[in-house]
Amino acid sequence: MKTIVVAQQKGGVGKTTLVINIALYFSQTGADVAIADADAQGSLTATADVLEGLRLVSIKDVLQGKVKADIIIIDTSPRNDKDLPAVLALADFVLIPVKPGYLDVLALKDTQTILEQAGTQKAGIVLNMVQHRNALTREVKELLQRFSIPVLTTQIFQRVAYTRSTMTNGVFGSDDVKAQAEIENLADEILENL
Template identity: 40%
Template sequence: MKTIVIAAQKGGAGKTTLARNLAVAASQDGRDVLCLDLDPQGSLRAWWEGRDADAPSMLDRDPAPDVLRATLNAAQAQFDLCIIDTPPAAPEWLAEALGAADLVLIPVRPSPDDLRAVGATLAAVNAARVPFAFALSQTPRAKITDEAARVLAQHGRVAPVNIAQRVSYAETGATGQGVTETTDDKAGAEIAAVWDYVKGILDG
């Protein structure tokens, strides 16, 4: 089982949006996906509880951070992929979650504030010595998006597909869907392409 941790210490970066949409896309691609919500806000679980489809899966209760490794070990036999959503903060246990990852995805909005804030997340990921990639999220069609990609590329790899600012990402948070399950073909194509990129790293 491969494990993806979605991490960004800046609030509003799009962690939960990325987590739920990747989980749906991976499930549609034939992966048995387990989602874990380690964010006390519980947004990923709330989305999942409003979902009609059986996949991706969640446990009856999300694990406490101190039993995360044991939970992942127990899930190995049943799941191909685990996607973990984390809080917009740096609790002491975050290092444990990062250390369990085969890949850390760091969503970043293309704004000066978000680019300045990414340093703390990057330091934590580098300390954990795990592979990571940035994913630009909530992107406008503007020069600042390209500039943000160039800045991030100085620190690590950047997903080649941006996650644009689209209404369907917010709407599916309420309906329990992923955008790849809607009629928004542009959003669906974005997420499918991000999943293909992530899959290439995991399977590489």
């Protein structure tokens, strides 16, 4: 069993959308996938009922070791809440979405500190909601090199397919082959780091 945690101390960076799409991709490859919502806001829990092929489990059961699956993917809060250290302790890999913006990079400092305190060994930054041909993205990539967390090769671009994910059962229910390829590449890159 492998546990992937999607974490970032800044809200609005697309954690839940990435959890949904990565989980659906792994599920389509034949893996037994469970998703858990460690965010009190409950966005993942609210959408799980309308998504086919995903098994929502309680974060309590995950923390107690009661969930059996090939892959567990956990959505987290943008706050350092009481469950975060325990969730990070379970992580085989922590995916950190960062939007190309200076405030998003600044928030990464807190996330890196929390990962260091938790003793997280494997983590990677994914640039999310990237706008095409934007000089800011290049500048942010340079700023991210200052962190000890590696930046993954895959970038997730700003696409309507991601916004519509809960209505189309993820990007794989849409006709956006570019979005599908991005999620597939991201999932493969995560697997390479497990």
